[in-house]
Amino acid sequence: MSDKYEMTIGIECHVQLATKTKLFSGIDNDARDKEPNACVSPGDYAIPGTLPVLNEAAVGLAIRGGLALKGKVNLKSRFDRKHYFYPDLPGGYQRTQFFHPIIGEGEVVLPNGNRVGIHHAHLEEDAGKLTHFGDYSLVDLNRAGTPLIEIVSHPDIHSAEDARLFAEELWRLMTYSGACLGDLYHGNMRFDVNVSVAEKGAKELGIRTEIKNINSFRSIERAAAYEFERHVALIENGEAVKRETRGWNDATGKTTGQRSKETADDYLQFPDSDVPPLNLTKEYVDEIAAKMPKLPQDYRAVFREAGVADKTIETLLDHQVLAERLGQVLEITDMKITIKVANLFVGTLLAEENSGLNYRAASAERLAELAKMNEDGELSSTATKQVLVALYNKNNGEKLTKALAKEMNLLQENNDAALGAIIDEVLADKAAASAIADIKNGEQKAIGFLIGLIMKKSQGKANPGRARELLLKKIG
Numbered sequence: 321m322s323d324k325y326e327m328t329i330g331i332e333c334h335v336q337l338a339t340k341t342k343l344f345s346g347i348d349n350d351a352r353d354k355e356p357n358a359c360v361s362p363g364d365y366a367i368p369g370t371l372p373v374l375n376e377a378a379v380g381l382a383i384r385g386g387l388a389l390k391g392k393v394n395l396k397s398r399f400d401r402k403h404y405f406y407p408d409l410p411g412g413y414q415r416t417q418f419f420h421p422i423i424g425e426g427e428v429v430l431p432n433g434n435r436v437g438i439h440h441a442h443l444e445e446d447a448g449k450l451t452h453f454g455d456y457s458l459v460d461l462n463r464a465g466t467p468l469i470e471i472v473s474h475p476d477i478h479s480a481e482d483a484r485l486f487a488e489e490l491w492r493l494m495t496y497s498g499a500c501l502g503d504l505y506h507g508n509m510r511f512d513v514n515v516s517v518a519e520k521g522a523k524e525l526g527i528r529t530e531i532k533n534i535n536s537f538r539s540i541e542r543a544a545a546y547e548f549e550r551h552v553a554l555i556e557n558g559e560a561v562k563r564e565t566r567g568w569n570d571a572t573g574k575t576t577g578q579r580s581k582e583t584a585d586d587y588l589q590f591p592d593s594d595v596p597p598l599n600l601t602k603e604y605v606d607e608i609a610a611k612m613p614k615l616p617q618d619y620r621a622v623f624r625e626a627g628v629a630d631k632t633i634e635t636l637l638d639h640q641v642l643a644e645r646l647g648q649v650l651e652i653t654d655m656k657i658t659i660k661v662a663n664l665f666v667g668t669l670l671a672e673e674n675s676g677l678n679y680r681a682a683s684a685e686r687l688a689e690l691a692k693m694n695e696d697g698e699l700s701s702t703a704t705k706q707v708l709v710a711l712y713n714k715n716n717g718e719k720l721t722k723a724l725a726k727e728m729n730l731l732q733e734n735n736d737a738a739l740g741a742i743i744d745e746v747l748a749d750k751a752a753a754s755a756i757a758d759i760k761n762g763e764q765k766a767i768g769f770l771i772g773l774i775m776k777k778s779q780g781k782a783n784p785g786r787a788r789e790l791l792l793k794k795i796g
């Protein structure tokens with residue numbers, strides 16, 4: 321039934337800018353461990369006579385975020401008042417850029433190649449927070465005045481999976497650019513997902529519903545998939561989809577209606593007379609652009625070219641430091657070594673037991689050395705993983721990889737003379753006699769038994785491949 325229909329999704333995302341202070345005052349912007357209403361300026365209480373002063377750092381971060389979206393930076397933008405009455409907004413209006421946003425058209429390319437247009441991104445202040453207890457509610461204004469950019473996508477997304485991919489890529493773009501700290505648990509990024517459903521090929525979109533305030537990638541995908549099925553069921557039953565705002569419940573896996581939107585909201589927007597228009601110079605924007613770091617899509621392209629598996633790349637890209645490091649490894653070595661380091665990052669360094677290590681600790685040189693030692697048979701794969709973790713131990717930071725491997729007694733025995741002596745000892749032992757006879761009779765299984773003895777005698781340092789070659793030569 322569902323394949324008769326297509327879903328269309330547009331996403332709005334509120335991104336908390338990583339400034340020290342609020343958008344219009346010098347009050348601390350980080351209220352995570354603070355008492356309610358501890359980080360509040362008279363302006364956040366809307367005390368008459370207070371005046372806003374625009375935070376330049378927020379403007380700079382908004383531009384960085386915009387550039388990461390390949391967005392056009394508008395040299396002229398302006399703040400407006402968006403009026404609504406709600407207890408978390410003492411002034412009765414939110415300062416936001418309604419008519420002239422700072423960032424214009426942009427684009428995000430998903431890992432699967434699909435493109436999502438960005439309509440615009442505007443600067444605005446956050447409202448406070450209400451907590452409801454039975455028949456009363458408490459107001460906390462710590463978050464009031466926090467600088468945000470609201471990113472508004474075009475309705476270019478047509479699957480629940482792409483909705484998640486878009487949100488994940490936005491998170492990377494905002495954190496790589498430094499615009500946002502990306503702490504989803506504390507609501508640093510909040511997604512509103514607009515879903516509509518129509519028959520495939522239909523000229524007009526269906527009635528849309530908006531699922532508000534989702535802050536996990538997985539929930540975005542689940543919520544969009546749920547809404548699609550809900551719309552299809554309504555349409556198939558001949559019922560109308562109601563235009564409304566809905567909430568997502570992670571526990572039940574369902575959306576529920578919150579507020580119907582029979583008519584368009586009327587917020588009575590008009591220019592804020594207290595904040596002068598923002599006039600940027602081209603030089604100011606160019607200076608910021610010159611300092612932009614490499615973005616996920618830049619790394620994705622070079623790592624794919626080097627032959628790193630797509631799944632490995634996407635896992636790595638969630639860690640900007642590791643992406644940066646792998647880029648440096650690629651610059652000083654070849655593709656084979658780079659792929660090995662990428663696999664070590666994902667298979668070992670990002671494994672749960674190693675989480676919490678400082679991913680900056682090991683330099684590209686040390687990592688390349690490690691992969692090369694594994695490549696040359698000087699370290700077994702198990703030993704390579706042990707040395708990798710040791711490289712991230714702060715006491716080993718400056719040591720050469722080889723010295724560290726030696727100190728850990730993990731270097732494989734590749735010296736033929738030394739290895740030959742060990743093999744001779746093993747062969748001379750009575751325990752080996754029947755195995756030697758078996759091998760001479762063509763029983764391959766016995767080779768493994770002898771290699772086991774050699775590994776034991778060498779305390780795990782023999783290179784098993786080379787040991788096998790020498791062993792067979794000696795048995796003849």
Ligand code: MN
Nearest residue numbers: 334416444470
């Ligand atoms: Mn908004």
